[in-house]
Amino acid sequence: MKSIHVKASTHSYDVTIGKNIRFDLSKHVPLDQYSSVFVITDETVHDRYGESFVQSITHDRVHTAIIPSGEQSKSIDQYYELLTKALSYGTDRKGLIIAFGGGVVGDIAGFVAATLLRGIDYIQVPTTILAHDSSVGGKVAINHPLGKNLIGHFYAPKAVIYDVDLLKSLPVHEIRSGYTELIKEALIDDPILFEQMIEHSLSSKSAEDFIPFIQRGIEIKKRIVEEDERESGVRAYLNLGHTLGHAIEAHAGYGKITHGEAVAIGLIFCMYVSEQQFSIHLPTKKLYQWFVKNEYPIQLNEADIENYISGMKKDKKVQQNRIYMVLLETVGKPVSVGFTTTQLTALLTEFIKEMHTWEQEG
């Protein structure tokens, strides 16, 4: 068991990583100080782990809400339904919400906690690799038809209980998705970690092999969000690959491609743009090849360029009509650069051509 201490502006909290620690909640959270516990989870997680987890919670008043699995649950209607449930169960200001699931559950449960009775406590019990990212840093949100995570807040959990036992049943596209965010963190901060991460194929790894990478990923993220909780500066670096990534997700329709798979394409694009912008060489093609070898769906259509650009224009990081993208001066040195849509269209066109060449080279 390993704990990482994270300082938020409102309070500090521990991210504890270990095996089967979800059954010892009261060791990590003062459950007896809460008037009620409201577990929010999704169908997939509930089917597999829900009953035993809920039964293990040592509290008189435990309620559970099960939302459909997938990004489409981050909707205003689902949000309102959860608020209504919590209120109907008599949740008061001393109530605790537990987000038991992946990023979707964490995001919407956190936003419910942030806005129920002007904010009550919540903890994260992540069930995916990807959620290592969303469970640290306090970003909570739901989606809007005009874009992802457009409605939300910064609201840190009281604790994160990361039970790696829950990772063992993850489907391969979820592993790919989560691993991309770990690669992103390595690209931002740690060239050696980056090389280690793409040394072997994903299929050769057991769930426990991911622990050291998850730990490093959380440490990198923690350092950045402590420095800049509200994303006015360095925190934006965590969006490496996300500007195009979000646009790809939105265009495909949420749930058609995983978040991390979309970000994987975004990462390659950012590295490609960095090479053009700074006249440098980066391991862009090497990462591209690793993604392809591990069966990431790395594809973009020229016919969709306009859609990608208009998706990127809806990004929260757009300011004064310039689309800001995180680039790399080198692996481990991110920097934010603003582009006009004309510039981005040209870059994206060139990038797609370059990918076609790589494809043909095999």
Next chain:
Amino acid sequence: MKSIHVKASTHSYDVTIGKNIRFDLSKHVPLDQYSSVFVITDETVHDRYGESFVQSITHDRVHTAIIPSGEQSKSIDQYYELLTKALSYGTDRKGLIIAFGGGVVGDIAGFVAATLLRGIDYIQVPTTILAHDSSVGGKVAINHPLGKNLIGHFYAPKAVIYDVDLLKSLPVHEIRSGYTELIKEALIDDPILFEQMIEHSLSSKSAEDFIPFIQRGIEIKKRIVEEDERESGVRAYLNLGHTLGHAIEAHAGYGKITHGEAVAIGLIFCMYVSEQQFSIHLPTKKLYQWFVKNEYPIQLNEADIENYISGMKKDKKVQQNRIYMVLLETVGKPVSVGFTTTQLTALLTEFIKEMHTWEQEG
């Protein structure tokens, strides 16, 4: 012109009180630093003051949303519609929201600002006496069918521009409503101010006569919210009269009785309960008589007691099944006390009998 400096946990801001200062926004707010301005107002305010105000804003990109007047606008649907409008207008993280109206507009516009793109800046330009209260302290919220302000957050504005010129057209029930909150602040903090406030009838006062009371009210509120922004301690004192007040509002149906008129009954009740609880004498009957003389609808029906109690049980201040109410040990010395529903039912029954006696005494 007078400025009161308020320290919130995230930043400090000024409440500026003056005549016609709404037309000099750029003197108080760095408008040129914002990418767009989104004015949220209601029909009543817009009809009377909207056009000239919006035209006076020195910015290239000004959009306006006009919501129906009244408490029913603090709904999830209206909230979502405003978010959608802001996003459709291309609002980015450097966008500014202006809440131009009374408490309803301030509450919903503030909650939109708190949750749009995880939080953008907003300022308050209050148009009522009552809004002196809601515009300071950063409480933002919408209502839920199960209770008032159950969905919201603590999110302080960047500035409050209090233009007393806007008070001149207030209808009398709005003046009564706002004046109640000023009386409440005096009861919490300042016995001499309290006596001054009920010395004369409301009808004898011009809009400008309210300025010193508004200023003192804001100063009292500022001191309390600076000490306890998130309502874990002394801030709860500001709820004097509100536990029953909110229940009366909810039972009547929002908009049937003004907030302050409902709180007026709540204040009398709290003073009555304080007298029983601490075996003291308070100017309860004197305040009751002043309210009656000034045509406040001070009435409660015995038949509705159960409804009032169940309304009070939905209050955010309910903890571990006890309903917490603010009482007065004396005028200027508030204290929070928890009651069971049985106790409250008995007290409310006695109180209604006592009011009947007062009525008959004339």
